[in-house]
Amino acid sequence: MRMLDPRDRREIATILGVDAPNEMTPDEIMGLMLQIFIALLMVFIIAYFLFRTSVQMEAAEAAKIVKQYPVEQQKFKLLNSLDKVEENARTKLGLAMFSRTTPAGRLVFKLNGLLSGDRLANNPIVKNQFKQGCQYAGAHLADPEKMEKEWYSGVLKISGVKTNTAPGKPNALDKQNGVWLREEIRKRVKAVSGDTRNLQRSVLAMLQTYYIQHPERLRDPAIRGMVKRYNRLDSAGREALITELQDKLHRHARELFTKQGAPLLKDL
Secondary structure, three states: OOOOOOOOOOOOHHHHHHOOOOOOOOOHHHHHHHHHHHHHHHHHHHHHHHHHHHHHOOOOOOHHHHHHHHHHHHHHHHHHHHHHHHHHHHOOOOHHEHHHHHHOOOEEEEOOOEEEOOOOOHHHHHHHHHHHHHHHHHHOOOOOOHHHHHHHHHHHHHHHOOOOOOOOOOEEEHHHHHHHHHHHHHHHHHHHHHHHHHHHHHHHHHHHHHHHHHHHHOOOOHHHHHHHHHHOOOHHHHHHHHHHHHHHHHHHHHHHHHHHOOOOOOOO
């Protein structure tokens, strides 16, 4: 058998990290080759197990996504249904007609044409919408929990999702989605309630401002006299009188709206 030349021996020894002998016997050469083979085999085995682990992790993640898809799909249906329930409530409360949302997401009220002097406008559409909105608010916003239950039932009815179906069955409400839905309804009912109160406060403020500018329209002589006195005072005198005046005008305006069939919420 041909002996390796010194250069080959040095290269093999460098790979294996050993000192190169001057000469190597055939058995030593076979031993070196076996070590090289074992080293390469170990590299292959490590690479294989790394690849297998990666594939298993990707398969597990894919399975998780597939399993989660029906839950997310149901949540999307619930969300769309909740949007419809909220939109319907905002329409009945008058928010759809008397407000708009700016590009910045801020709610502003559109009250032009709602009042004609100190009376509701003659336009029957505008007048009836405000009256019906006030009546609907009085019947629903006084009890938020009751309203939340009504919304919950409405969302399930529109979406077709069932709560009396065994888990895992088609259209059965997922537990996590049920928790999310109740919390989302609670937040939206609170927001709608706040927007409705702000709408009614804005209408009250508009009527109070009208009376300050037109005290002759006030039927109560005591309040009329107070407004006239307020208009004659300087800024310091007005500041001392404004709280009492606002309270009287507030009650007077509320009574006026109630007589016109548009009772405002009690906690304004």
